[in-house]
Amino acid sequence: MDNKKLIKKVKKILDNELGIDYRLSDLQILDSGNISGYITSGSFVDTDQEARQKKMWDILKKYLSDPELMQISLILTMTADEIQDDDE
Secondary structure, three states, rough: OOHHHHHHHHHHHHHHHHHHEEEEEEEEEOOOOEEEEEEHHHOOOOOOOOHHHHHHHHHHHHHOOHHHHOOOOEEEEOOOHHHHHHHO
């Protein structure tokens, strides 16, 4: 699948599954051709990274094929406060 189409598909999946309480940011195509980016969500507050990642990958695995999943390098899962801390 074309990576631009895959980015749109990932956004649509997460829109449907996570609703309005998240923001998918900086999804980009790396030089390797894989996709990378991050998600911010209030639902991640008081949740460790392992649980956040599991939730996101469980969602993506429901809707994406193995070849599509292999095109995703990294999607960080962060709270708004964590993003702010990184900007300072």
